[in-house]
Amino acid sequence: MSNPAGDCKGSPRTFGEPWPQFNDGLIYRDTVKASDSGLTLIDFYSSKHLNSAPLQGWLQRIRNGQIRIDGSVVTDPSTALRAGSELNYHRLPWKEPDAPYLLQVLFEDDDLIALNKPSGLQVLPGGLFQQRTVLTQLQGQASKHSSSLACQEPHPVPVHRLGRGTSGILLCAKTKVAKTRLSAYFADGTLVVRDNSDSSAVISTRKIGKIYRAMVSGILDEDEVVIKQPIGLVRYPGVANGLYVACPSGKPALSKVKVLERNVQGNYMLVEVEIQSGRPHQIRIHLSFIGHPLIGDPLYVAGGQPNCFDPEFENESFAHDGGYQRPGKPVPGDCGYLLHAHKVVLPHPTRSEVIKITAPLPSVLRTQQEVEEIELGAGDDAD
Template identity: 30%
Template sequence: MEKFVVEITEEFEGSRIDKALIDARPEWSRSQVQQWMKDGFVLVGGKPVKASYKMKSGDILTVQEPEPEVLDVIAEDLNLEIVYEDSDVLVVNKPRGMVVHPAPGHPSGTVVNGLMHHCNDLSGINGVLRPGIVHRIDKDTSGLLMVAKNDKAHVSLVNQLVDRSVTRVYTALVHGHIPHDNGTIEAPIGRHQRERQSMTVTDKGKHAVTHFKVLERFGNFTLVECKLETGRTHQIRVHMKYIGFPLAGDPKYGPKKTVNFEGQLLHAGTVGFEHPETGEYMEFTSPPPEDFLAMIDKVRVNVDKSEE
């Protein structure tokens, strides 16, 4: 266990301890530091403190960085589609139906299981079950994911997400005829008060912004492009439902059994970010999978037939 000890000087007087630690050790993330505080690994004067503790000149700060946990995830050859890879990052095209990381009920067959087989060097910041994972997409959403191969890259990518400088563009088929060509949905998202597995627009939620553009209209369906400014859980699904155009096939937020498709028609088609080491902006695109495109063709043909 590595120990980090420092005496606080006047320049840090009154600073929050979590912010000061991140400034002192950029390779640590805020979530990582805050978890260490909850676990009692961050001490001032030999006593645990909260992340909100404001430091005083002369404080003796000790951080006992815990040893990495032994990774208990089975490496599986899942034939992941790796779109890009270097020594710092990789971009994977996740298929619909695959969970990103192991969890109760999904111990195997996840993106992480496949990554563990593909490479041995992944960041450890998010713990043993989510190595390298800096953001997620839902099980039944397909598309591109950034993955960090070391802790420095992980911190850089997370900071870019926090700063909203990462480009994330999705394609979605929604119910209804959206009359305007583009728009912005700005509505806070939080946990549903009664349905705890669902999210909803609520005044108590976190700030959330989605920009959308109509690509094509098919009678009672509309194909849209959604660009995330923030990245809340189920954001596009919740926001599109909120304005009256829920995603087709969405079992949680949409009308039931309106299309013959397993899960929501949502694809993360573009991701762009600054490379953690070089600073170069990199952007990757992936077309929707074949079954998604087939469903678009089907609703397009049905509209054409109805107009004959």
């Protein structure tokens, strides 16, 4: 049975623990393959894990005693490796960037939980954020409510991502069955986009409907526009696996944009965007591609490309732990833009019913009519 996720007065339930000053660091494990036997310790790390640190950074880590071979600390970079040896690199604890920690529950039952994620909170571990994530709070909450007999139960896990700067609805599965089916819903949406160029058919046949609210620069003459620009990867400093951009040879993506309000004097619009499962940063890329980037977006500019683009640039400076310094150029996790996952409609993963979930809008993303309706409602309550 579904839980309205509030108390008797209708107030939404929230949970979350404040972040510790420092995280626990990380342990990275490798097993030496036969093909790598005979490599020196520094050759192994500087070639296999160059994305983590430059050569000098790995030398620093080895000399700091942060690497063990078969359980023993080794500080000589020229140590020869043997096939089958276990390598452990200990990344030292660090203070992660500031991030909110409270999560609002929008919907919950035995199969899934829908959260209202605040802007500035990362969903899954990555980069500088290893502990200050939605996943950490979900795991902590589950541990509090698990009995010793139920400790083997899986923790809730997000089944899709929202950008760190994006707020709004995040769906999380509480069971393996729910995770499998919800993941399939998102995958099906992508397949529909790939196999069907008819935007109206795509919108009507997908299993999950997602509507976002955004504030963008410039003024569109049309009230509605469909964007079908493919999205692909390019090399980009500070992003190990590449940056998603508008790219003719990329994967299919489709966004339907509806203008809600225009502010001609301020040269900006409030828009609603409907997408399928979505490519990474799809809304940011698509709106910037048509010349209307999200207000405050530090990364994407007109054309669906990054603000500063030099694929040959490499940052060879490194931090106290040997890793690369944070790049001076914008990266996808940077915040500042105004984007909110407002509504989601989906089939329940285990029951024959459709679920409709809404995340309250930030005040800055409300239309004037919505503001007036809220003020009117507040006045009625006062009476």
